[in-house]
Amino acid sequence: MSDDRPGRARSQTTPTPRMGLYRMITPIDHIDGLTIDEHDHNPSETPAGTPRTSLTLVNGVEGGFGQPIGESGIGTKRRIEPVFEEGHETEVGSPDSHDQVLREKLSASQAQRPDQSLSKRETFSRDKEQSKPQSRRQSLTRKITGTLRPSASRLSEDQGQGVSPEERKWKDDIVTFDSKTDPANPKNWSFRRKLLTTGLYGLTTMSSTFASSIFSSAGRYYGEEFGLSTETTVLGVSLFILGYVPGPLIWAPVSEEYGRRFSILGPVFIFACFTAATAVAKDPQTIFVTRFFQGLFASAPVTTVGGGLADMWDQKERGSAVVFYSLAVVAGPTLGPIIGGAAAQSYLGWRWTEWLSLILTCLVLVLDIIFLPETFAAVILTRKAARLRRSTKRWALHSKHEERERDLVKFLENNLTLPLRMIATEPMVTCITLYNSFTYGILYMLFGAIPVIYQDNRGWNSLVGALPFLGVLVGCFIAAAINIAWSTFVFGPHLERNGGRARPEMRLPPMMLGSILFPSGFFLAGWTSNPSIHWFPSVLGFTLIGVSFLLIFQSGLNYLIDSYTKLAASTVASNTFLRSIFAVGLPFAVAPMFRNLGVAWACSTLGFIALVLGAFPFVFYVYGPKLRARSTLIESFD
Template sequence: MGNDRPFPKTIEDRESYVVMFDGPNDPWHPMGWSFSKKCCVATIVCYCTLVATFDSAVFSPAAAQASQDLSVGKEVGALATSLYVLGFAFGPLIWGPGCELMGRRMPLIVGSFGCAVFTLASAVAKDIQTVIICRFFAGVFGSSPLCVVPGILADLFDDYQRGPSIAIYALTVFAGPLAASSIGGFIVDSYLRWRWTLYLPAIMGFFAVFLLLLFLEETHAGTVLIAKAAHIRQETGNWSIHAEHARVEVDTHALLRKYLLRPLRMLVTEPIVLLISIYMSFIYGLTYCLVGAYPYVFQHTYGMNKGTAALPLIAVILGLCLAVCFIIWQQLQSQKTSQSGKGTSEPEVRLLPVIVGAIVFPIGLFWFSWTAFTPSVHWMLPTASGVLTGFGLLCIFMPCFNYLIEAYLPLAASTVAANVMLRSGIAGGFPLFSVHMFANLGIQWAGTLLGCLAVAMIPIALGFRAYGAKFRRRSKLLSGSKAIV
């Protein structure tokens, strides 16, 4: 201890010095905040997610113009979008451990700021190499909201309110790139040109950082308890008072195992994780396929300009909104049934909306492909198909995501990491071939191919709805965690 003093005696009753919450109504507890404050925080963090996903696709309409200005081929310019999405796959390796060690606030602020900085660097780049490299790192930092925001919403809301909040978050994940396509198209067609497709999300990103610094307080329970313990120590002068989270030591091997090695093992050994993640990867990748395909189709068939040709994606966004309403209604009905004792708490209940979406989704794709290939059909008809496509898209994606978390609740962090890495890695390839596929196969046959793939994946939802519990009982990873549901 210094000055030849011995170490003090160990405190016998250490638990009495550990700080905890006084229930959910504790003023330190995020769930104890006023509903208006929670809604304000939720709106800001969902806006951060919207900025990151908007940034992922806004450059897509500008790729050809940027490639021409920088003297490279169109395929090279398309890499700027693909590598941004690919950056999402590497995010969990940083932001997952960051949430455990630093809480929610700092990783979200750092990620949003880094995304804005690298997006700005892409905007002022003098060569295509700088654009592509900066876009990749913008994606790595931009994945922070995708990893952190669901945790913030879980910290703020109870089981009854969490479903609607997560549904709105999921809406921002898909609405961002779909809205970006039209806005980016109008920017490219104007005197602003391609660099402003990057200046705009950079400005939005810096504004998001400003809002986070101003309004976001820490919501991670362990980190909040550390602050509460420090406050009590200052008031009482008793320096033995501490939070349990303060004793957590950085274990690099444990973090590596949790966020890299175990997720890769789950993709190989867990059929539920692998097949559901493949289904979600197809759905997520198709979003970026539509971002490129819709403008091409409506330009090629109906002679629209880039901005106007992407406006039919509004129908897809409308379908997403309808899906949010349907999912929230279904969750509320499920909660009522469960509270009455007539329902079941099995995670497979989450897959009911997926079955509806799995049927509606390919119908929308077939409808679009066989009405948009000829100008003799009015443009409103293929546009209307987007409502079914958007409805099915979110009805598949969000319940599947919730199902994975509930089915592997003790391994939720690893499960989410596995899912994000696979879906972002696969989705990153879609911008490279989507337009070429529609151009070479023809609009009707390219759309039919995607619709047939969607039909081929329907058995995934049906199979796990019926037999998911059996697969979970056979899981060695779940057995090892002693947490079979």
């Protein structure tokens, strides 16, 4: 083997190097950004000790182009020494030399990577005549400068990434949680903290739904004060629910852009302001306008909480957590008429229905300001990145959430209209939301039906006539117990047997039970509503409606959240959007239905509709996996 030390003469032959055997700390798969210049010269002009073939490697990864590669791949000039194979010698400068092999290696590398475009510095300047084999007395002197890309296999071994140094450096600027057990991640919070946050979410939601129904007891009284008909006074509730229609389309993307806390505190404060405006209104026009804006801003917690629960609870625990959310959704509408009836018929008057709602809302707002944390991981990491930028002066640090394009048109297209697109393009979202919306609309329809059955037909006063709503509430608590038992004793073990993953269809059996009880409750309440029959059977029918309502509502919500976990807020928004439309329209149907059909047949009509819609959970239990396989948005698995 030839010796390159000064003072030694080099032989005209040298072993041929094999390209895969270069002794480099960072192996080379291919070389990007090369400039190869060749020219002939007389070997006699070459100073003694000068190698006939030399490689100067320059790395342009970190510190700008022109920085030499060192021991770590950056910063120190270093030679590449070829490993020679014993007994295999060839002439320097011949086509079989390692120079020619290098050219062939580069050509093959570029051919195997057609997707990698050449940079501006990548030139292969070579005269065609010089590509012919050179004479023995000729040699090549090459100056090779360029950017080396370490092999993916070595990067995978050294860095565990399998990416280029440029990509590695870029990834190092992305802020993530410190580990899988990082306590900053809401999924790693203690059970106590999760439970407290869930309780605050539920209480905030209840204050919203409570405000929607408490005004139903004031309709008769403010109608007398302003000379309004019964159908017109229904607007006091319906316009509030109408605000729930556009609300989710606003608050769902806001919560996924700026976080759950932001999308709750601000809207709840404005909601409280409009509640006070309703309480001091001097004409019905002011009442109706302020009630609409109450609903618009009160829809924020109803929309956001579903995503907040998905932020904290894993699939096994989420079912029980959603129970509390569902109870909050139904507790507000059922307690509102009872408390509102007591206030409206007392010396306090109908305006105190709004003052009581304002007191509850302000109390909840104070608790949220003090205790409600941010649960959206993307926003938590964005704030962490901002802190690190200030403390380390590394201004490139950022979260993945900050890489999202802030284009208003695309924001409106991808976020504001996403709930509508889900309803229009996702069969599961469409059908489950339709069923949930019907059950939710029935709940608000009861605000008009129960007074007809117990106050008009039986002659009960406003307070006593609202007590059957307690039957609905009791039914909801029974359903909550059923859901918790299912999650604990059936769904939980199933999840463990499947390695922590379960099909969303395992959420549907409670919904299937509810779909059987739902029409049964209507038939029982309707055909026992005659004043000659004791009140208990009809109240029992409303209890069955309460049981079925929560079973259907919660199981459907769990099913959609499990299927669209990363789009939980938008999924809940689509659900809230459509069910709010039903809640707006169905109360207007109470008076004509019960007047023209009678209580028995009006309830039976609703029972038959519930019987038809009750087929949805059975259909999805069988065909759900096939529908998910065709979905472009689905996040779960078959």
